[in-house]
Amino acid sequence: MAEIIDMPKLSDTMSVGTLVKWNIKEGQKVAFGDILAEVETDKATMELSCTVPGTVLKIYAPAGSQLPVGDPICAIGKAGEAAPDPKGKPAAPKAAAAPIPETTGIPCIPAAPAANAAPAPQSDASRTSASPYARRMAEKAALNVAALAGTGPGGRVVARDVAAAASAPVSAAPAGPVNVAVAPPADGKGIQPDADVPVGGMRATIARRLLESKNTVPHFYLEVEVDAAPLMGLRETLNKRLAEQGGETALKLSVNDFILKASAEALRRVPAVNASWAGTSIRQHSAVHLSFGVALEDGLVTPVIRDAHSKSLRDIATDAKALIGKARSKKLSPAEMSGSTFTVTNLGMYGVTGFFGIINVPNAAILSVGATIKKPVIDANDRIVMGHRMVIGLSGDHRVVDGANGAQFLQALKQILEEPTLILI
């Protein structure tokens, strides 16, 4: 008798889960404990382990789908058996708004949270030798037991190992709950109410992913100053002509659009930066999928422009505009936010002159773009003149990128931005 596996409720507050990745295919045999899929909840990416041995008859929802808790995700039964009709439940992926059906007896149990969203082959937590108590402690502390060094018999991870990791200074400061009594203002008139604001799904994801990145990726930083005058000039010319042609609906190119396009071109020239750390190998990517930060009122998201290496400036600008619109109305699908190979962040519009972002794992680097400011520079004839200068920072994953090829990338980017007509062809 085939059993339908539903989207399990993996946390108290979970109402919708995103199927990040299927580890199984239709027709594949699965045993108790096999990891069926990775599911991202509002809190973490969790592994779903199998409690119904058999053959996968049907996968109802593809990777990337967002499903309410209780919706069928796959069916497991005997080989050759017909896949059951999922009881009239909606099989197609859909938005989070649907009512949440009560689940009776969750057929899948959450394993330890997945190490991170990197496509790198993670050491499988379920195969790590760890005591049940250590696993439970790790789950509470949001640590991956597979990443811990076990000091028990045969390398088993035991409680003391988890305790040591949890109290390690690297994660203690940002991750530990802050419990400091702060006196209210003496005059009773504060700048905002004293309150513990609950951490929402997006904030929790930001916290988890960036903490993980900063704690596990060896960041190094390079900086270059770019003469932005030619770029400003080209932008002004293009926008003027576009406005004349298109009127009200004309495309308006932002500085960021140029930087995105220039980044894609620079990655084409220095492809070593378009890669990911994969544990025992470095995975190089043939396509440039450019992620860029969009600030929202309560956090930020990083939508992805696919195949940016083969897109024109106009295509990139159009894509970016559409994605920013979706981001602000919170309509980005998980697919539109995943699979990037490089990330660009820009705080220039706030007047920030330069900064270094935290790498968006599994990217090998992140570009941080500052404001274009007027300042004195020494020109080719050793005269002090007024310049338009833009400072660009690169944070690199030193496992993948070294100083030299990171610098080559910035050199290429600088050249493209300073001679921006190149990006028009």
Place this chain on the structure above:
Amino acid sequence: MAVITYREALRAAMREELQRDENVVIMGEEVAQFNGAYKVTEGLLKEFGPKRVVDTPISEAGFIGLGIGASMLGIRPVMELMFWSFSYVAFDQIVNNAGNIRYMSGGLINCPIVIRGPANGGTNVGATHSHTPEAILASHPGIKVVCPATPYDAKGLMKAAIRDNDPVYVMENTILYNDKGEVPEGDYIVPLGVADVKREGTDLTIVAHGRAVITSLKAAEILEKEHGVSVEVVDLRSIRPLDEETILASVRKTHRALLVEENKPFCGVDAQVAYLIQAKAFDDLDAPIGRVSSIDAPQIYCKRMEDQQLPHPARVVEAALKVLA
């Protein structure tokens, strides 16, 4: 509080119950005129007379059957077995008759019998006189089994056993008879089915019963002094009913468990305790459950070898360090 021996504590329990309830009688081989093979019943014949303290023929099947019949009619016999090893010739009476009569009579007939006597190895009396049948007997629904480790528990459990309306089998230990401890004068009971934390600790739970508790306490001292390990010792006291909560609470505190008993390991009491812990405290375990039992062979007659066969502090320390690895 008076400091008396385990033997005197048992005797005090019986004397007080003989005084408290005229239906309590003592029966067994040599319990009256000879004052008991191990002098547990010393002086009771003189104090209570031959109607309350009765010598029986050397026939366990016969006199245990007699006691069971008497108990069905409202007498509360406290039967002595010279060794619990001899219970095997009265197995039908002890298990089939005593253990099942309440169930098979639909609750109309109780069997408030107590059978007591030593059940231990370690005294160089050979394989047929050294059995520890608490696991065998406790595996039968309808039967209660207790194993006091200290004089205090010996008195309190014996009184609880005598007052209980079901058959309660009290396993004593000849090596403990001379152990001394503080025992309140007068009436108190140790309820059946309530374990006792004999020593508090944080790093390891040792679960033991009977003399293994004393062995474990000695091991705990060594572990603390020589290895800096804080050991909690849980004394089961009752094998059945079993105090699951005290065991589980301790394991949930220390996350590691070592089970020590003088039984042979196969189907021993601790096989059941190990099952309980993994079933109900699995997520609290930081290491596999360890076990120390008698070495799995008929009781060895050679004294020096028998001393190694039984759990002793060095073996318990060794096993504890393995669980703590």
